[in-house]
Amino acid sequence: MNKALVCYQFTKYDDISQLNRFIKNYQKYPAGTNHELLICFKLINEKKFIKLRKLLKHIKYTEYIDPSEVNDYDFGSYKRVAQKYSNRPIMFLSSHSYPVVNFWLKKLIKNFKKNMLIGTTASYESILSSLNIKKFYKLFSYLNKKLQYSKKFNSFPNPHVRTTGFLIKGKDFTSFIKNKKFSNKEDCWMAESGKNNLTSFFKNKNFKILIINSDGEKFTEKNWEKSKTYCSASVSKSIISDKHTRKYHLFTNKKKQIIRANVWGKIL
Numbered sequence: 001m002n003k004a005l006v007c008y009q010f011t012k013y014d015d016i017s018q019l020n021r022f023i024k025n026y027q028k029y030p031a032g033t034n035h036e037l038l039i040c041f042k043l044i045n046e047k048k049f050i051k052l053r054k055l056l057k058h059i060k061y062t063e064y065i066d067p068s069e070v071n072d073y074d075f076g077s078y079k080r081v082a083q084k085y086s087n088r089p090i091m092f093l094s095s096h097s098y099p100v101v102n103f104w105l106k107k108l109i110k111n112f113k114k115n116m117l118i119g120t121t122a123s124y125e126s127i128l129s130s131l132n133i134k135k136f137y138k139l140f141s142y143l144n145k146k147l148q149y150s151k152k153f154n155s156f157p158n159p160h161v162r163t164t165g166f167l168i169k170g171k172d173f174t175s176f177i178k179n180k181k182f183s184n185k186e187d188c189w190m191a192e193s194g195k196n197n198l199t200s201f202f203k204n205k206n207f208k209i210l211i212i213n214s215d216g217e218k219f220t221e222k223n224w225e226k227s228k229t230y231c232s233a234s235v236s237k238s239i240i241s242d243k244h245t246r247k248y249h250l251f252t253n254k255k256k257q258i259i260r261a262n263v264w265g266k267i268l
Contacts, residue, residue: 004035004109005088005170007064007081009074011042014095016051023059025098025241032103033110035091040077042066072182074163075191079177082170091167096243100214104239107216108167116208117168117199119161120240121230122221125263127189129156152186152194157265159221160199161209162230163192164242176201213237231256231263 010019019039026037039061044052064084066077078092089112091105099105108118128149131142176198182188191198199209211219211227214237219227228237231248233256238245248259 001109001112002088004033004091004105004167005038005081005085006031006035006091006093006105007038007040007078008093008097009040009042009077009095010044010052011071011077011095012044012048013071016048016055018095019052020055022093022095022098023055025100027059029099029102029104031099032106035105035109037061038064038081038085040064040066040081042068042077043071073185073188075177075180075188076182078173079180082173082177084170086169086171086174088170089167090170090173092163092165092173093240094164094242097164097240099239100241101239104214107214107239108212110216111210111212111218112167113208114169115172115206116210117161117172117202118166119209119211120165121162121238121242121245122160122199122211122224122227123162123193123230123263124157124159124224124265125193126153126156126158127193128153129158130262152190154195158193159224160193160197161211162242162244163198164244165240166198172202172207212239214239225264231260233260 008022037060039056041049041052041063064081066080068076068080074094082090089109091108112118128146131146131149180191202209209221211224211229213219213227213229217227228234230238230245236245236249248256251259
């Protein structure tokens with residue numbers, strides 16, 4: 001297998017503290033396997049680059065400057081990285097994601113084979129099913145959105161790998177992304193959890209799709225909630241932390257129960 005590429009995304013919309021946190025955790029928790037760290041910079045001006053390069057001077061990495069002059073979100077950048085490194089297994093990480101266990105990459109790579117998509121978290125949640133009306137006078141707006149979303153998203157259960165951290169071969173990701181355009185957040189939601197999302201695309205191609213937790217255990221779709229990697233009632237076993245996993249742990253127990261019901265369909 002070709003050496004794995006870890007692709008971390010950082011854009012002009014991100015705070016330097018996010019990059020600093022990623023670097024600290026990247027250095028704190030050894031990946032456990034040979035790899036190349038690529039930091040994808042997007043829409044960064046030269047003044048900010050000076051600060052970023054000073055921050056990164058003590059770490060070995062490959063600098064990739066995304067040529068896009070518009071914001072086509074993480075998926076747009078991932079597409080160009082995947083095209084450039086088509087024969088490499090690529091671990092994509094969003095700007096607010098970072099490792100939280102030792103040998104995090106090794107635990108993923110040792111399970112990675114041909115025709116495979118590996119995620120660090122997953123969900124059964126449906127944007128369509130989670131829609132609710134908060135005020136009666138907004139009923140028409142709610143019904144209209146419900147109609148529009150029904151064309152783009154499946155009802156619960158809507159199993160999908162969350163794209164804050166996932167591992168896939170470059171050319172495989174390119175086969176999914178192709179000519180997709182990302183002009184707003186809804187386009188991104190559709191790529192992650194819409195009717196023709198990343199997970200369903202590769203399910204239809206008979207790819208093996210797994211979630212790996214911090215114990216190195218692997219879970220197929222029917223057992224994703226048992227991985228305890230996302231919105232779990234007990235201790236988290238996530239390999240990668242992202243902003244939504246962190247927010248969840250700050251909620252009250254009552255709020256956590258509501259979220260778990262939306263994510264997994266039951267109180268776990």
